[in-house]
Amino acid sequence: MNIGARGSAVGAIGAAFVCLVAAGAAQTSAPVAENVYLNVQVLKGIPVDQFNDTMGMFASALLLDCVGCHDAKITSDPKAFALPTPRIQRARQMVVMMNALNKQYFGGQPRVTCFTCHHGETQPERSPSLRLQYGELVTDPTAFRFFPDVAAPPAEKMLARYLQALGGVERLSTITSFVGTGTYLGFETSDQEVPFEIYARAPDQRAMIARDGAKEFLWIYTGTSAWRYQPDTPIPLIELTGWSLSGSRIDTMTFFPAVLPKAFTEWQVGYADIDGTSVEVARALGPGQSPVNLHFDEAGLLVRLVRWVETAAGPVPVQIDYSDYRDVAGVKMPFGLLITWTNGQSTITLKEIRPNVVIPDSHFARPNVPAASLK
Numbered sequence: 001m002n003i004g005a006r007g008s009a010v011g012a013i014g015a016a017f018v019c020l021v022a023a024g025a026a027q028t029s030a031p032v033a034e035n036v037y038l039n040v041q042v043l044k045g046i047p048v049d050q051f052n053d054t055m056g057m058f059a060s061a062l063l064l065d066c067v068g069c070h071d072a073k074i075t076s077d078p079k080a081f082a083l084p085t086p087r088i089q090r091a092r093q094m095v096v097m098m099n100a101l102n103k104q105y106f107g108g109q110p111r112v113t114c115f116t117c118h119h120g121e122t123q124p125e126r127s128p129s130l131r132l133q134y135g136e137l138v139t140d141p142t143a144f145r146f147f148p149d150v151a152a153p154p155a156e157k158m159l160a161r162y163l164q165a166l167g168g169v170e171r172l173s174t175i176t177s178f179v180g181t182g183t184y185l186g187f188e189t190s191d192q193e194v195p196f197e198i199y200a201r202a203p204d205q206r207a208m209i210a211r212d213g214a215k216e217f218l219w220i221y222t223g224t225s226a227w228r229y230q231p232d233t234p235i236p237l238i239e240l241t242g243w244s245l246s247g248s249r250i251d252t253m254t255f256f257p258a259v260l261p262k263a264f265t266e267w268q269v270g271y272a273d274i275d276g277t278s279v280e281v282a283r284a285l286g287p288g289q290s291p292v293n294l295h296f297d298e299a300g301l302l303v304r305l306v307r308w309v310e311t312a313a314g315p316v317p318v319q320i321d322y323s324d325y326r327d328v329a330g331v332k333m334p335f336g337l338l339i340t341w342t343n344g345q346s347t348i349t350l351k352e353i354r355p356n357v358v359i360p361d362s363h364f365a366r367p368n369v370p371a372a373s374l375k
């Protein structure tokens, strides 16, 4: 596996999408991919957000950037994503093969994914590894598999300790909204820091805005629907569906964490390794949503959340690292957020959080922009 390739994958994915120009044309909410893209042959019937996350799975599973499969013209022309290349033809065959394997041998469950075989390589290894067999076992905190550990404290204890470390349930319940300001850095902003605002209202509404000159990037969770707005991309406004939608709710709830213990139906516990340090993990499960792994440090604080989003080729991870906990009205809140997923990485650095600000409803509404299509 080539780590250098991983770094360039993320950069080039961003670059490819940033300099594209949007096309107009009205669409209903959450359209399927073949209705907005030009040449969808096998990944049919899935919403656009899941189609895009499937591209993230492809890139991540083979450690390729978008131009690893797509024509180099994508950097200047969004319609070039539809051009055939040998790798795209091969990848289409792979989708058909993967679906057939899952259908025939795994009861239609998405058990075999691109990553199952590829593991970050274009040409999967066929001979087992002696280094793996005789070397030290290293666990990956973003692995979908989870090995519960009976030695770990019960989830109720981890959560109670966490809420206590933040200031206690009573104090937490006094904060019902906040406005945070700071900076955002991500592939959309070409890795430049730009002004950032977050508006949040208990229990589950959130709007985040990054302003790059005249451009606004938006991430909205209204309490029932979720939207991602990214100007200058082929499909600037994307409605989030499935595990991305429920995941937006989960991310929002971590800002008002007193609700977390009751938000899930089942918990498992274990340990994970973050940068060589063992941390306690509570994995939350609930119907219709992705498993969520909450990682707590020595002080009991939430340092990492890992959840997954579905794609047409298996689940891909989303990881949020929380840092720089500071006191806000007697409650500890994280001022640093690092969000990592298969299509990019975003760094949010808050400078100020003002608690209990009245926020107009209009902040938590669907962005008022027309839907787009390449067709």
Ligand code: HEC
Pocket (backbone or CB within 6 Å): 013, 016, 017, 036, 037, 038, 039, 040, 041, 042, 043, 044, 055, 056, 058, 059, 062, 064, 065, 066, 067, 068, 069, 070, 079, 081, 082, 087, 088, 089, 091, 092, 343, 374
């Ligand atoms: C492993 C190869 C591979 C990689 C890497 C890859 N794609 Fe794709 N992409 C495909 C295939 C295959 C299709 C066609 C899917 C189909 O026919 O259903 C496609 C189709 C698309 C389309 C639809 C084009 C149209 O108008 O029909 C877009 C947009 C797209 N990819 C974006 C991306 C982006 C952005 C990335 C980088 C994150 C990416 N792809 C990485 C293989 C790849």
Ligand code: HEC
Pocket (backbone or CB within 6 Å): 058, 062, 087, 088, 090, 091, 094, 095, 098, 112, 113, 114, 115, 116, 117, 118, 122, 123, 124, 313
């Ligand atoms: C059952 C195992 C398996 C699965 C699942 C699988 N692949 Fe493959 N894939 C292979 C093998 C084996 C090759 C041939 C590699 C070689 O030539 O050595 C290959 C080759 C490829 C290639 C050509 C790579 C090159 O050398 O240019 C692409 C692209 C590809 N796969 C994409 C995908 C995508 C996308 C998925 C998920 C939809 C996927 N594969 C799922 C086993 C798999």
